[in-house]
Amino acid sequence: xxxxxxxxxxxxxxxxxxxxxxxxxxxxxxxxxxxxxxxxxxxxxxxxxxxxxxxxxxxxxxxxxxxxxxxxxxxxxxxxxxxxxxxxxxxxxxxxxxxxxxxxxxxxxxxxxxxxxxxxxxxxxxxxxxxxxxxxxxxxxxxxxxxxxxxxxxxxxxxxxxxxxxxxxxxxxxxxxxxxxxxxxxxxxxxxxxxxxxxxxxxxxxxxxxxxxxxxxxxxxxxxxxxxxxxxxxxxxxxxxxxxxxxxxxxxxxxxxxxxxxxxxxxxxxxxxxxxxxxxxxxxxxx
Amino acid sequence: xxxxxxxxxxxxxxxxxxxxxxxxxxxxxxxxxxxxxxxxxxxxxxxxxxxxxxxxxxxxxxxxxxxxxxxxxxxxxxxxxxxxxxxxxxxxxxxxxxxxxxxxxxxxxxxxxxxxxxxxxxxxxxxxxxxxxxxxxxxxxxxxxxxxxxxxxxxxxxxxxxxxxxxxxxxxxxxxxxxxxxxxxxxxxxxxxxxxxxxxxxxxxxxxxxxxxxxxxxxxxxxxxxxxxxxxxxxxxxxxxxxxxxxxxxxxxxxxxxxxxxxxxxxxxxxxxxxxxxxxxxxxxxxxxxxxxxxxxxxxxxxxxxxxxxxxxxxxxxxxxxxxxxxxxxxxxxxxxxxxxxxxxxxxxxxxxxxxxxxxxxxxxxxxxxxxxx
Numbered sequence: 001x002x003x004x005x006x007x008x009x010x011x012x013x014x015x016x017x018x019x020x021x022x023x024x025x026x027x028x029x030x031x032x033x034x035x036x037x038x039x040x041x042x043x044x045x046x047x048x049x050x051x052x053x054x055x056x057x058x059x060x061x062x063x064x065x066x067x068x069x070x071x072x073x074x075x076x077x078x079x080x081x082x083x084x085x086x087x088x089x090x091x092x093x094x095x096x097x098x099x100x101x102x103x104x105x106x107x108x109x110x111x112x113x114x115x116x117x118x119x120x121x122x123x124x125x126x127x128x129x130x131x132x133x134x135x136x137x138x139x140x141x142x143x144x145x146x147x148x149x150x151x152x153x154x155x156x157x158x159x160x161x162x163x164x165x166x167x168x169x170x171x172x173x174x175x176x177x178x179x180x181x182x183x184x185x186x187x188x189x190x191x192x193x194x195x196x197x198x199x200x201x202x203x204x205x206x207x208x209x210x211x212x213x214x215x216x217x218x219x220x221x222x223x224x225x226x227x228x229x230x231x232x233x234x235x236x237x238x239x240x241x242x243x244x245x246x247x248x249x250x251x252x253x254x255x256x257x258x259x260x261x262x263x264x265x266x267x268x269x270x271x272x273x274x275x276x277x278x279x280x281x282x283x284x285x286x287x
Numbered sequence: 288x289x290x291x292x293x294x295x296x297x298x299x300x301x302x303x304x305x306x307x308x309x310x311x312x313x314x315x316x317x318x319x320x321x322x323x324x325x326x327x328x329x330x331x332x333x334x335x336x337x338x339x340x341x342x343x344x345x346x347x348x349x350x351x352x353x354x355x356x357x358x359x360x361x362x363x364x365x366x367x368x369x370x371x372x373x374x375x376x377x378x379x380x381x382x383x384x385x386x387x388x389x390x391x392x393x394x395x396x397x398x399x400x401x402x403x404x405x406x407x408x409x410x411x412x413x414x415x416x417x418x419x420x421x422x423x424x425x426x427x428x429x430x431x432x433x434x435x436x437x438x439x440x441x442x443x444x445x446x447x448x449x450x451x452x453x454x455x456x457x458x459x460x461x462x463x464x465x466x467x468x469x470x471x472x473x474x475x476x477x478x479x480x481x482x483x484x485x486x487x488x489x490x491x492x493x494x495x496x497x498x499x500x501x502x503x504x505x506x507x508x509x510x511x512x513x514x515x516x517x518x519x520x521x522x523x524x525x526x527x528x529x530x531x532x533x534x535x536x537x538x539x540x541x542x543x544x545x546x547x548x549x550x551x552x553x554x555x556x557x558x559x560x561x562x563x564x565x566x567x568x569x570x571x572x573x574x575x576x577x578x579x580x581x582x583x584x585x586x587x588x589x590x591x592x593x594x595x596x597x598x599x600x601x602x603x604x605x606x607x608x609x610x611x612x613x614x615x616x617x618x619x620x621x622x623x624x625x626x627x628x629x630x631x632x633x634x635x636x637x638x639x640x641x642x643x644x645x646x647x648x649x650x651x652x653x654x655x656x657x658x659x660x661x
Contacts, residue, residue, distance in 0.1 A: 179372035182339040185359040186366050187437070188389030201376045 028262075034255035042251045057256035078257055081239035085261075087150055088225070088235055089218040092157035093211050096165045099158075101207065104169030105199070109181075119170070122163045130223040133159065138227055148230030156224045161214040168213070172206030173199065212272045216265045236261050288315040288475050289349045289444045291336065296345035298331050298501070305331040307501040308345070313494075316475040318468065320492030322482060322524065328501035329481035330369060333447045336479060337366050349444060360391065366447040367438040369481075371430045373422040380405055380418040383436045408436045411470070413459070428455045439470065446471065446478040453482070464490050485525045489513075497521050513576070516647060519654040522574050528610055528622045531580075534651070535573040537563055546573050546648065551617045553593060556643050562657045563648065571657070574647040577610070577624040583640035592642040597621070599635045613637060 034042050036053040060066050064076035106112075107119055137156060138147070146152030176199060184194040200207075219237075226238035240261065243254035291313045298306040306328040313319050321329040334340040336347055338359040346353045354362050365386070373382050383405045387396045396404070409415040412432040422430055431454045438446060451467070452460045468491045471478050482488050488495050489509045497504040497512070497520075505517035516522040522530035535546040535553075544560045546553040553573065555563075563571070583594055597615035604610075609625040623639060625631060648657045 177370070177372065179368055179370050180374060182334070182337075182359075183366070183368060183372040183374075183437075184385075185339060186337055186364060187386035188360045188391045190360070190390065193390060198374060 031255045031258055034251055035259050036256075037252055039248075039250075039252055042255075057252040058260075061253050061256045061260065077242070078236075078239065078260075081234050081236045082260070084150075084229070084233050085219060085225075085235040085237070086264075088153045088157060088233070089215055091150065091154035092161050092218045093214045095154055096158060096161040096214055097207065097211055100162055100165035100210075101169055101203075104166045105173050105195070107166065107170045108173035119166070122166055125159050126163045130159070134223060134227050137224075141228055147228060148233055150233055153224065153228055153233060153235075156228050157218050157221065159224070160217050160221055164217065165210050165214050168210045169203065169206060172203045172210075176202050209272055212268045216268055219265055289477050290315050290351070291445055291477050291479070292348040292351075293332070293336070294346045294348065296332070296335060296347065297343045298328070298335060298340065299343045305501050306335070309498075309501070309503055310345075311496055311503065311506050313477055313479075316472075316477055317493045318471055318478040318480060318491060320480045320482060320488040320495045321498055322485060322488040322492075322495050323498035324483060324524065326500070327498040329498055330449050331501075332498075333366065333449050333479055333481060336362075336445065337364050337447055338362050360389075362445075363443050364445040364447055365438040365441040365443040367435045367449060367451045369449040369453070371422075371434040373430055373433055373437075375422050377421075378418065379409075379414065379420050379422070379425070379433050382422065382433055383408065383418075383440055385437060386441050404440055405436075408440045411439070411466070412436050412463075428459070431455060442474060443476065446476050446480075448478065448480045450481055450483070452487070453484075460487075467491060485527070489525075497524060499524075515656055515658055516574070517656050517659050519572060519574070519649050522576070522647065522649075526576050526578070528577050528624070530574045530576050530647070531621050532649075533573045533619055535571050535648075537569050537571060546571070546646070548573060549618045551619075553646060554591065554643050555646060555648065559646075559648055559658060562660060566650070566657065566660055568650055568657065570651040572649040572651055572654075574649060575621070575641055575645050577622045579645040580621060580623045580639050580641045582625065582629065583638045589640065592640055594638060594640050596636065596638050599631055599633055599637055601633055602631050611637075613639070 033049075035057050036055065037048070037051055038054055038056070041048050041051045056067055060074060061076060061078045064074050065071045066074045107115060141147040141152050141156070144152075146155070180198055180202075181194055184198050189197060221235075222237045225235035226241075229235060229238070236257075240254055240257055243250040243257065293309050293311055296306060296309045297304070309328070309332065311319070321327075321332060323329055331340060335342050338354070338357060338361075342355060346355050348354065349362070374385065377385065384401050386392065387401050387404065405418070406415060409418060412435060414429060414432050414436065417425060417429060417433075422433065425433065431451070435448070435451050438448065438451075448467075452463050455463065464487060480491060492509070494506060494508050495512060496506045497517075499518075499520045505512055505521050512521065512525055516525060516530070519532065522532070533548045535548045538545055538547045538552070540552065544555060544563055546555060588594055595615050595617060597613040599611050600614050600620070601612040602609055603612075604627065607627045609627055609629055609631060611623045611625055611631050612620060613623055614620045631637070649655060650657055650660060653660070
């Protein structure tokens with residue numbers, strides 16, 4: 001009786017999970033399909049599930065080579081945009097970590113005036129839609145002469161990565177018992193020594209997880225990249241719009257570019273699972 | 288070897304007073320036990336001496352020098368935490384070696400010397416087979432010993448041991464009591480040691496500080512405390528079962544002052560009488576340790592002291608001791624401590640004896656032992 005009910009519950013939940021997975025993964029599957037279809041197959045109706053696959057979209061997007069009876073060189077800026085994204089995202093994450101880790105540490109460890117207000121204000125940057133700040137930001141960036149530069153974009157991206165890093169890292173630091181720092185002070189270590197020898201090794205997995213998540217957020221950012229970049233510094237997300245041209249929408253190439261754009265996030269997301277395992281401080285204190 | 292002194296030290300956490308106006312002074316190389324129930328302020332005191340908690344007021348001195356503003360590292364103390372505070376990312380070996388690798392000390396300790404010292408202290412604490420493990424792979428008792436090892440590996444000015452052997456199994460605890468004391472004596476390091484266990488306190492401490500709610504109740508050697516507990520509280524905490532307490536009134540009989548407990552009169556030593564007379568006390572509490580009441584079998588009555596008959600209500604065996612709860616013929620009850628061989632059963636009639644000097648008299652209002660009053 002009990003076993004039967006158990007198995008029914010199990011079957012229902014498995015079916016449910018499969019449906020959810022289909023729901024989530026189908027768009028990805030469809031984009032992938034488009035990326036290996038010829039322009040004719042892409043727009044055919046009813047849509048084709050069986051077709052002759054082609055890698056031409058990828059070769060055009062990545063290498064700028066199209067097959068028109070023979071290979072011909074066409075223009076592609078995609079690799080450059082991809083590189084731009086890498087530069088801006090790595091820059092943004094690096095800066096966030098450099099500033100955010102000490103900030104998170106002090107929020108976790110010290111008492112100072114306006115501490116919670118400061119922390120909340122920082123977090124509130126995440127509440128506001130980017131559209132609210134984008135116009136003033138645009139004007140400020142023009143005046144400062146950092147519009148369309150890499151460092152300008154790295155700064156703008158802090159609105160996305162910094163609050164997130166600080167709040168996540170604060171939790172990791174707060175998980176370290178105060179007693180560990182007390183013990184290390186008595187053992188003869190300076191503040192910096194304790195930070196390096198005790199705190200950092202303990203939060204290292206947290207830093208890795210935070211950095212990866214920040215990177216994914218930054219990578220997926222569209223608005224700042226769209227408004228604040230120039231042709232030379234444009235990141236990959238707004239660049240996808242470039243496949244919408246006067247004459248036609250290059251669906252196949254756009255899909256191929258989208259799939260390539262997806263890869264870094266996908267790979268990092270697989271990595272992150274290992275690092276997100278908490279409970280690192282287990283065993284530090286009794287109980 | 289240093290002389291450690293606390294002068295009017297107070298510690299408040301918000302409104303909560305953890306330690307109140309605490310003053311005492313150690314001799315060089317002395318082991319002082321802070322004895323008290325949980326929440327008595329023992330750990331707070333240790334943390335203030337270590338320098339990881341600020342004092343709210345008062346001063347801490349080492350060899351006459353105020354060290355209030357000194358960093359923990361500058362104070363050169365070693366501490367074993369009650370919560371262990373092991374570094375979870377380091378092996379047992381590295382945990383124990385951690386103090387020796389600190390910037391201040393690293394130059395004095397070669398890798399070889401570190402290894403030698405870690406092994407020595409690990410063998411002493413029977414954890415030498417665990418050196419490669421991480422703290423999370425250890426039992427509570429093992430973790431406590433690692434924490435103790437990390438403290439003992441140093442040769443600091445002061446050891447601060449916060450219930451260092453509380454979580455070990457009984458056998459190891461008894462062995463370590465002795466050997467910790469020996470270890471400390473050989474090195475001559477001034478030590479503060481906390482415990483909730485009066486037997487542990489008596490066996491390791493050169494002197495004992497009894498704390499209650501952050502207040503020093505009494506400081507002294509085992510003999511001093513046991514012969515004259517300073518307060519009602521001390522009598523409770525340094526004896527198991529606790530001291531017998533009976534409400535008593537002071538009455539004059541002939542030229543003497545005696546205690547009246549429900550009509551029974553008890554004579555007092557002369558110095559106690561003098562104190563009571565000087566303080567003009569009326570209402571008091573009489574206290575007698577259960578171990579100071581002994582069975583009495585002789586035919587002739589002694590010239591001083593008290594002999595009382597009673598019926599045993601209940602007997603409890605505690606290791607090598609027996610605890611008897613006796614209802615006396617004089618309308619009050621006593622607990623008595625007997626040796627394990629004594630054949631006593633509930634319902635037995637018993638005659639027992641205690642001397643005048645066994646009686647402690649506490650002022651009912653202040654709860655202080657009258658001989659310390661005035």
